[in-house]
Each structure stands twice: as C-alpha cells, then as structure tokens.
Amino acid sequence: MAGNSDPLTPRAKLAVTAGKAVAAASRAAGRGSGSVIGGRVALKLDPDLLGKLAQNLDVVLVSATNGKTTTTRLIAEALRAAGPVVSNALGANMPAGITSALAGGSDAKFGVIEVDEKYLAGVARDTEPKCIALLNLSRDQLDRAAETRMLAENWREGLAGSKAVIVANCDDPLVVWAASSSPNVIWVAAGQMWKDDAWSCPSCGGVMQRPGDDWFCGECGFRRPAPSWVLNGDHVLDPHGSAWPIHLQLPGRANKANAASSAAVAAVFGVPPQVALERMYSVQAVAGRYDVVQFQGRDLRLLLAKNPAGWLETFSLIDPPPAPVILSVNARAADGTDTSWLWDVDYTRLTGHPIFVLGDRKLDLAVRLEVADQHFQVCDSLEQAVQMCPPGRIEVIANYTAFQDLRRRVGN
Helix, strand or coil: CCCCCCCCCHHHHHHHHHHHHHHHHHHHCCCCCCHHHHHHHHHHHCCCHHHHHHCCCEEEEEECCCCHHHHHHHHHHHHCCCCCEEECCCCCCCHHHHHHHHHCCCCCCEEEEECCHHHHHHHHHHHCCCEEEECCCCCCCCCCCCCHHHHHHHHHHHHCCCCCEEEEECCCHHHHHHHCCCCCEEEEECCCCCCCCCCECCCCCCEEECCCCCCEECCCCCECCCCCEEEECCEEECCCCCEEECCCCCCCHHHHHHHHHHHHHHHHCCCCHHHHHHHHCCCCCECCECCEEEECCEEEEEEECCCHHHHHHHHCCCCCCCCCEEEECCCCCCCCCCCHHHHHCCHHHHCCCCEEEECCCHHHHHHHHHHCCCCEEECCCHHHHHHHCCCCCEEEEECHHHHHHHHHHCCC
16 A cells, blocks of 8 residues: 555664665765665665565566566656656666665655566565566576576466466467466567577477467467457557557667556556556656767667567667668676577678677677678777768667666767
C-alpha cells in the first residue's frame, strides 16, 4: 500500500543516511553516481533495508537480457500519470543499486525497478512486487551467466506461486516456461527477432517447431499461449481488441515491443493505454542510448548492443548504406570477458556500409568481419575513426563498457 504510514526504523534511517553520504563522497571524488557503493554501505548496516524501502510502494520489476533499461523508463513515464515514481533509471540493477534508488524516493507511490536477470528471484522476494515484466532471455556474458535455460529455471522456481501479476512475452519460449509457474500471467505478443536460444523445448528438451509466428514442442505439447496484448506494426491491441497507436522518439521495432509490454504493465495499475502511450513519447534517449551527439563537426548516433540479440535488433534500425558505421567492443568484467559471441552475430547485414573498428577487442572483431567478408578499417581512437568516415550521419554501435567510454569521449 502506498503512503508513508509505516516509517523506517532508526536502524534503517541510519543506513539510508550513511548510504547517501558515501554516494555523495563518491560523486565528489569523480567516481560516478555513487549509487552502487552507497547501496552496499546501506545494506551492510541494515540487510533488510530493500524490503523496508519497498513496503510502502507499489513495485514493478522489469527483467530481460535486452531492453530492461528502456522498458523501465517507459513504464515509469506511463505510471507518472497515476502518481510519483521512484526508479533506478540509470540501470544500476543489482540489490545495492536498487536499494540506493529506492532510498531517494520518500514521497513516491510507485517503484519501477530494473533487475539483473540473475537477481530477479531474490529482489522479488524482498520487494513483494505487484507486477513483474519479463521481456526476453538470450545468451549474454558467456563467461559468467549460466546458459539461458538455467536462468529461465531460476526465474521459474523463484516466481512459483508469486502474488505478482506477471506481464510476459509469449513469443519467447524461455520466458513462457519461466512465467508459467505463476498463477497470474498476462501474455503480450511482443515478437522475437533472435530465435537461436530457443530451438529446444525448455520443458522437455524436444525440438521446437516454429511455423510462422507460432511455436510449439512436438514432443510434450508445450506451446505458445494466446496473448491478450499484441504488438501489431505501429499499434498495440489491448485485451478488448482496441488498437492504440505507438508514437515513440526511440527508434526500431524492439522499442515498439518495449512500449507494448509497458502499456500492459501500466494497465495493471489502472493507467489506460492511450494515456500510457502518449506519455512514452517524451522519452528521447535512455542513459545515452539513441542520443545523437556532435563530435568533430559530425553527427554521431550512439547505439548500445551487448549481445547477439541486441546487435541483430540494432542492425535493423541503422541508416541504410552507405552510412558509415563505427563498431567498438571491449571485454572487461562488466561486458563478460568471453568474446566468442561475436561469431553468433550476422555481420553480413552491414554489407555496403564503410566500417571502422575500435575498442579493447578490435582485433577479435576484425577477424570476425574478415570472415564475414566485410570491408573495414581498424582504428586507434574515436577521433581517427571519425576523420576517416565518409559523409553522412555516423552510426556508432558499442557494447557496454565501450559505450560508456564513447559517452565520456564525446562529453555525453
């Protein structure tokens, strides 16, 4: 129940105050937002703080391999129609970052929280969410994330019997299997461009049949559930069959899918689709993603792609050839140190684009592009790459830490 009738204990208040002080000190020292270190300190002082901060909020959790940060932002905008929102809008999505975000929202009615896939079950236990949005599951950070079916099993066990309304993508078999343990699921036909992580049945291991947009297991009968919300081109169809236009400033089919799921979540809280979708239009960029920046007299559009599914979606929204493309890949701890996923990306989709390669693992990427028969040049710096680019807006696609490096370099 929203409202502040249940004040924090003295210990919880001390933890919040200490966490904010440490975060402020971290910011002053130029070490980023401080939200993670502040949250860690607060949780050390009061391990139950996350649950205490969430007890007066109507909480929405958002989890997926791709699209978490954007969808969290879209849901937050939609729910502001019904009251104040606190959210971890910058993507600090593990318990420390979530705790830090909630500590800053004392007057909020709603908590809209992005959660790393591996932490979803635990955060759901602590925050008792009213709604959980599950968008997709695909391979990511191969060196440390368990393979996708194990993540789906983790979700399935962690959400079994949950009181939350689960809003789930019925086009992703792994998500469907994970959500099916819950008694209250709203299915959204949000689509699935990347299918290479769901060719075997998550329920029995049989071969998945995929006629058209449908899917089913020929061996155990596990199949795509009937959706009550459907993404249909530039519209979302609600459970009554009404079509609502999706107008976004964010590009691409994937963001229309994010908007469709967000509209379904907003409806759980009584916000009508028309109101929810109109409010989503105000989102222009999310933590630097999709921003167009000026650098060395050129327009650069910054695009984040962390894994094969994300690269596939990103290739679908870049300007047509001969628009120049800069690709940057790192393999630091936050990216996952295994770059073998590069071989799962279809780089032939870049044929006709002049390509310039950057990043810590630019040589790994160069080998992959060579095999894909692409024309590219390896560069030592963003400045060099931009100088070599032919005219036109430059599409810059980078994985996680490479994207952060680029944002700092262009002053974004």
